[in-house]
Amino acid sequence: MSELQVVPAEMERLHRFEETAGLLKWITSVDHKQIGIMYVLATLMFFLFGGVEALLMRIQLSWPGMHFLAPETYDQLFTLHGTTMIFLVVMPLLIGIGVYVVPLQIGARDMAFPRLNALSFWLFLFGGLLLYFSVFYGNSPDAGWFAYAPLTEKPYSMMEGMSFWCVGLLTAGIGTVASGINFIVTVATLRARGMSLNRLPLFTWMTLVNSFIILGALPALNASQVMLLLDRELHTRFFNPTGGGSPILWQHFFWNFGHPEVYILIIPAWGMLSEVIPVFSRKPIFGYTFVAASTVAIALLSFWVWGHHMFAVGLGHWPDIFFAATSALIAVPTGIKIFAWIGTMWGGAIRFTTSMMFAVAFLIQFTMGGVTGIMFAVVPIDWQLTDTYFVVAHLHYVLFGGTLFAVFSGLYYWFPKMSGRMLSERIGRWHFWLTVIGFNATFFVQHIVGAMGMTRRVWTYPNLPRWAVLNLISSIGAFVLGFSVLIFLWNLWVSAKRGEPAGPNPWDAWTLEWATTSPPPEYNFREIPPVHGRRPLWDLQHPESEKNPKEHG
Template sequence: MTESSLVPELTTPLPSIWSTNGLLSWIASVDHKQIGIMYLLATLIFFGLGGVEALLLRTQLARPENALLSPEEYNQLFTLHGTTMIFFVVMPMLIGFATYFIPLMIGARDMLFPRLNALSLWLFICGGLLLYFSLLTGSAPNSGWFSYVPLSGKAYNTSQGIDYWILGLFTSGIGTILSGVNFIGTTLSLRAPGMTLRRLPLFVVMSTLNGVLMIGALAIFNSALIMLFLERTLHMGFFNPDKGGDPLLWQHLFWAFGHPEVYIMVLPAFGMISEVIPVFARKPIFGYAFVAASSVAIVLLSFLVWGHHMFAVGLPDTLNIFFALASMMIAVPTGIKIFNWVATLWGGSIHFSTSMLFATAFLILFTIGGLSGVSFAALPVDWQTTDTYYVVAHMHYVLFGGTLFAIFGATYYWFPKMTGRLLSERLGQWHFWLTFVGFNTTFMVQHFLGLMGMPRRVYTYPADMPGWGLLNLVSTAGAYLLAVSVLVFLWNLLTSLRHGALAGDNPWHGWTLEWLTSSPPPIHNFERVPPIHSARPLWDLEHDRALTQIPWTQPQQAVTQPNYAPIVLAVGITFVLWGLAATWLLSLTGGAIIAGALYLWFRGDASHWGVTEEDQIKLPV
């Protein structure tokens, strides 16, 4: 079923009003679909960089006393790897999917703030460029992705790479906060008539709640980054005991951001799984209200558990007990989700497409990662395993076995909607099994390495440590198998874009609004949207004849024309921040660029947009 088969076309075709062409139109685009695609393409590039860094790290550890990397090179690589994968791959990849699909799933024509949406994208990209510019200065960041002080302080680390780490993450963090504002505003303001909050697709529910986490957590982190930068450049004493500061303040601020950050990287993945499993099980999600309510509980509890990352620093017993209990409690809403997904599968007519295989593997691998995470709530276990490879294994089971498996599943699920073509199921099956085997080979053995006492962030180890050499060799072999799986995935993407089977508008017989429009969607998304009476509007249309007699509604939102102001403003902000680490001339240049960008931003007027009177809602951002 398609929109065009159910309603007449408008007298003035909307594609002729809002269509754009050429590469420059992408750079100036404020269309949420093009911005979402650019997010995903940029994260693929960063994924490649982070993957190469991981292979170098694993190759260095493949045998004891290896000399492939020096200690300093190893420190720089694991810092770049962790920072890249968290801030420039997993989190923005989820933002890219949310940017593309939230308006489609709620029946809107675009995000609430289209130009802010574009600004978020370009700030993310510029932040990544600032981070990797440190390589050109000859001093990449080297203090880990959480840059504990005093190790990252000027007294112990004069590397300019730390400054670029701070500035890159600060720039990207501004964009992330803006994305959070946009997700919340779009969902609350632009839903189709009849789409109450209780009828939202679960991916939209969890991406919107994620917006709350993004605003709260990144505000804390950016504040901490400002404090660290001021201490390094102006010798302020936030973390320096000699000046009245406390190095533990950084840990409190970082992990007050860091644990919500885990759920920033997990909640949208939960939403993806909640869309994929019901469609391929041919059953509605079991316990919709409980899945949504448990997500709210996760958001609230995630800000109360940061202290379990600091059990080894000597916190008071009262705080340790509080954080231990909170860490155990947060497993409850996550367990509710696992139960609901399994109950959805139970008795369903399951079709094991590649997307469903990744979703099913997610249930297994994320459960393993979650169970190992709960063990950290027990203080004796945490004290024994802190800073060992047991923590590394846990983190990868949550973020790779969890989030990235969900992302792969969502890619196979939504790729037909984004491109109009199906990914190859044959290559998809190869991709899945290589990824599943390679992932478990790489990271399962790291649990045992951690329990055997191998600390993380060591560039080599003695040959006489029993079992370490063999397990590290196995882990490295698994990492190379993972690299092969990624190459298979990329080949599938490239060949399917050119030669993939035509998908049609709804190849999976999905139930949410994105499957109502064409594949790929037109620039304006919808000319009309149907009446919404449940969280499965397309199922209702197919099975309730009475709904076909109710008039469809037209989205009342102007689609903003392409505008270069967002990218120019992002470049200006980047130059200002770059100058703080390099020369004041760059900051001065950035200020001039910002002034020009703001002129471009506010000079537009809705009168030349070519839209009808009923559509003229001018949005300042």
């Protein structure tokens, strides 16, 4: 059987991108595929904003004693950069790709609540625009993305920037909670016949687990932001020490959200990797159950590690030991995953497409970010390195070298499904190598300057031995990285117009999203293939392997 029979043949004219391009059709859409694409486009816009902010900071830091930016401007830029990248780029990008892919992977026609889905998207977009409106209002937030009190309190931050931060993120946050609910109900009720939880594609598994973390974590942020907003606008006393409040309470509340948030930002990316690596290694994932179960373990652990962001506060001996132990424990389920992915590649017939190359780079860079993460679980090391560039390097290795590399991998993998056309592999190679070089040049040296004691969030630095040259390398790397993003956007643009037609299943993959045309019709599937295992399309093409018990859940 060479071609799948369930995929509608070309007798039906392909649903073309241009036909749905009317602006009104997009704005009023409740179709999960259109909403998913809108998420990706909106996050790319915010990604450009956040990227430009980063480049401005890197120009300022490229040499000691520069006066390119005023200190106040620098404060606003790092706050906007962090807030944008976390809340308006990575989180909605992962949700958006999930909104596109999850219903297809489980053989559903749409999300469980399509209109709620649209509401989530618009809340995110307008929440983000509200945050950026502060720039026009004359003062953007300037207390860092974790908004430590009392810097965020009115006496220390007179302008309205932090209030915009609260209101904008509250708006987006409500949308995120709605997305979480929507994903869980979708996966629980709309799976194709035969798709038990044990046969769920791993990207869907991880989005499901992630949605539970969202429901547990986002309300904590929303509640904290409500209290901060009341502090600022109605003069309540929650976090203001002069009024009897406690800034430490803000830190506890924020990191109660903030640490689970870190996993919200990585778990769906792990899901993408768990789709890409098996397909391009031509092997089923190694240790499916362990990959899924270790994600659940991480989700549960993630709510018990928030204190490791607060070692320098002086919580006391026993809290420090507790949080050090739980934080180190997280390395176990994370390590299981790394081994599962390597085990999948082991002995496989690996195809080094751009998507796979990003996945492999993820494995190396994310492991590095993970190792520095374990270092931070060791309290004395944390004391030494708190608020230095070592932290900045660590978090960028995890979030950029990790999550964003996985997202690039996922976008190269699913773009053909979304647009009906392949992304150019030739431009893809350029994009990949420039990203790898730019990323590592920017952030690797930050480990070194951090260990030498350079503190983050300070607008300039003294001319100590080797600081200038290391920072210059970092700044040049940042521009290479910025250039690579432009190449990626160019690739998206060119390939959406003139790319090679993809056909229903260009990668010879085996999950259900490849069992329909690219792009899928509005109703997604004419006929859903039978699901007898974890790889329904593979089973269909290789009926002889039906008896292999290893493949079946």
